[in-house]
Amino acid sequence: MAPNDPTTGAGGGGFFASITSTISNFGSAMSKSVNGLMGYEGLEVINPEGGTEDAEEEARRGRWKQEDRDGYWKMMQKYIGADVTSMVTLPVIIFEPMTMLQKMAELMEYSHLLDMADKTEDPYMRLVYASSWAISVYYAYQRTWKPFNPILGETYEMTNHGGISFISEQVSHHPPMSAGHAENEHFAYDVTSKLKTKFLGNSIDVYPVGRTRVTLKRDGVVLDLVPPPTKVHNLIFGRTWVDSPGEMIMTNLTSGDKAVLYFQPCGWFGAGRYEVDGYVYNAAEEPKILMTGKWNQSMSYQPCDIEGEPLPGTELEEVWRLADAPKNDKFQYTQFAHKINSFDTAPKKLLASDSRLRSDRYALEMGDMSKSGCEKSSLEERQRAEKRAREERGHKFTPRWFDITEDITPTPWGDLEVYRYNGKYAEHRADADADADGSEGNAAHVKSIQFNPWQYEDMAA
Template sequence: MACLDNRIVFNEQPLLSKEQSGQGQVIQQSAEIMDEPLIGAFRCSDARSSSTEQGCLEEAHASAKCSMTTGQAHHRTDQMTTTSSGALPIEDWLKAEPAHQRREALPPPQQPAPTAINMWSLIKDMVGKGELSRVATPVQFLEPLSELQQRCEDMEFSELLDQAAAVERCSLERLLLVTAFAVSAYSGVKRTCKPFNALLGETYELACPEKGFRFISEKVQHEPTTINRVLAEGRGWTFELEDELHTRFTGTAVELAPIVLLQVAFSDGDTYRWGKAMTSINNVIVGRIHLEHKGSWRLRGVQSGLIACMKFHAATMLSSKSKLHEVSGVVEKDGVALKGVKLRGKWDRELHADLPDGSSRLLWRVNPPAADPSRYCMTPWVLRLNDLTPQLAGRLPHTDTRLRPDVRCLELGIYDQAAVHHKQMEEGQAKKLARIAKPGATHEPRWFERVGGCGKIGEEYLFRYRGGYWEACAAGAFAAQETQIERE
């Protein structure tokens, strides 16, 4: 089967000049409409991307092999997590990765906020029609993040995984810490604005040496269902996520029901898997919009047989304020609950564990709020996710979310340009999908590959990491790719 070029080019020119810092300014875009828009379009250039990038990748792998033969190989013990290519272990990457200058607020908006539009006129025809994830949403209802960046919100409390990696394998202590990490992922998801839908082939990276991990995500499939794939690596652990998000409008609320498989694998061979609860955005037509998580999931220690059974309690009309956002759980072994072990807390605040000896232990507590949470009520962690730090200048691939002009314009408060760019990107996505729908054409993800003979999503992973992203980054492949495009 012929494979169409899967590169995404958000802009023929870089969104930020090399002299500009992470805040940056949006460069004036051409208003000319082209047969195949360069802003926000997937471009089918059969030969443009391969030669330079492949040469840099080969150089990166050759360099890695050379370093291995000079004596670094013996440092790769079972206490280190490596990429599947084995070329750039996390410990070596942490030594080389520079510290990033993180922002504490969004830039002030450059335009007044757009006037409100009638929500009912927008979504009344969607009642009962099921899937909403592919519906084009006006930028007034979006926040300046893509769904790939939103997946990175799970990593805010990655230190819990560092602590879990340091305790005994298959222990109750490790299970409790991984469960706390799983619950902490809900704490930042209280905002009611929708993230931008990722485009097919879009990627996102977060290099976070100050917290000791690196993160990469990619939208790997759009049809028949959309699938996003995530891989994060830290000291002694690997976190993976693959999800298929289903949304529907009930008439009063928007319900988000993910089919998702999350996994943490520690370097000592201990693995944990779990899912996610349903999220409901209530009162979208009348009243105060608020969000809640509800339902239950089980976090299973594959080798230990220990299972944390967690329940998110839905609020009712009679619920007191003290009962809002409650989460509770028990730990089971062979289908029998462990005596004296209980989990309790609030998903937006903290999680405690009651232990068999009668003591109670605080497993996790939310970080203080941002001094300037912005008009989107973002936490300090979320504020950094779309930041173009100076350390990223010239190093990101063209597929990275940070280079999307519609997301960038919305963050800068240039609402009219954000709407124009967003429309162009949706049109470019439609053209890309039409091309790969033709017989003999397909889309191959760049950094993940489909696993043959797999089961259903949410039960086993349908895609796995190919390897090579961080090696290409270190070798300057993406910067060389940008230079090639500028010359052409």
């Protein structure tokens, strides 16, 4: 197993990879040809499960009605090649009842892996635990429904999981940017996120222009994460599905050790889909531990020699396994996704700016798409009105829980302005918990709170 060849993993490469590539190219050409006959040139339709289903029938499948699909395609043609992160108003039919701020919190589901990274004295096992934690969220991220874009000033908080206090906030509207902070006795997690997209017709590339840092408290170790890009296939035609081919790199900024894990692209007949392979390297870039698994199932590790081969007398050890998920769930939610979306698990004195309180999100959760669409339009219009009011007064928006820094971090997909957690939420939460009446999870009380992320009071009317 070659230590510096990220494309070689447990599934092999060489001859069989070449055969797979050839079949994949043939399938791609066939799909494009079918789309050309249908009048949708350039829209590739891929069946991630492979199979022998007729390509034209596959192209017609999807979550859209025929007339809606044709109308949406006509509207979106002009955006091909563009970043459509915030320039297109999307119908609620493609949304899930969750916001991007809540989706950021899903990374905390398997946070016990970060606890273990903090507890271990083995510097390479730290990266095994921490990189497995970073991989663990990809099963949740494969959902094909789009989360709501947060309103400027919107927040999401969680205080009832693994001793963690979590807060995220929408800190910018143009460009859309979010910041998040999570902390318990073992680690502190900080992220600034600014997604960049490229619309390709029937698919969209999503580039994670962000900075993710984890500080392990026992030794003050700082870990930096660079995830792979994501591609959403068959947005309009065919079965929508998600793939994240490329490298994930987690670097120990304190020691120089790093984990480099390669997410295999999905080939024809589903070859390589879900597979992740790579190594933990020391600062001299020598492989110390090999890692292999599937992001929708489990990850395992095994000590290796300088050539990347397993050490004699050692075996693969499982480090993470996916928890059981609800069957036939409408939005493909995990148990944890239901938990963070629930009013029953909201903390005491929930912030009025919390995502759970959004009327459009809640209406969609209750199955009322018409009301959800109206409420979404109303919130977006109020956001535009507040922007006009802010400009007329010569004010700038100031986030409540995060401060803009002078740091500009380069990423593989562009530079990023960095926001830093200012510590005020910890003070707020301590005061709220001390003053709150009743038990945590008072759903009836929480539902009575009116959603209010606005900087100016008259926007809430």
